[in-house]
Amino acid sequence: MRKLKYVVNCLENEQKLDVKYKNHILSGRYDGSMECHIQPDWLLIYEIDEEYLYLLRTGTHSDLFN
Numbered sequence: 199m200r201k202l203k204y205v206v207n208c209l210e211n212e213q214k215l216d217v218k219y220k221n222h223i224l225s226g227r228y229d230g231s232m233e234c235h236i237q238p239d240w241l242l243i244y245e246i247d248e249e250y251l252y253l254l255r256t257g258t259h260s261d262l263f264n
Contacts, residue, residue: 201236202256209244209251227263228254 208215215221221234224243231254233243239259245252255262 201240202242205234205236205242206251206253209246 205215205219215234219234219236221232224231224233228243231243231245233241236242236256241255241257241259241262242253243255243262245254
């Protein structure tokens, strides 16, 4: 849980995530949302605008995309 809190804190404070988190924009079902890897098979899907950070889903690749 500590890793998730770290990532959320970085996103809330508009800090760039380290490349190891593989932060990238999604297409398809989650078009326009962002995804980062908290661990190799633990993902966070989120959206961010000028005011808010929206945490949409978290889980494994198979949880989120199958």
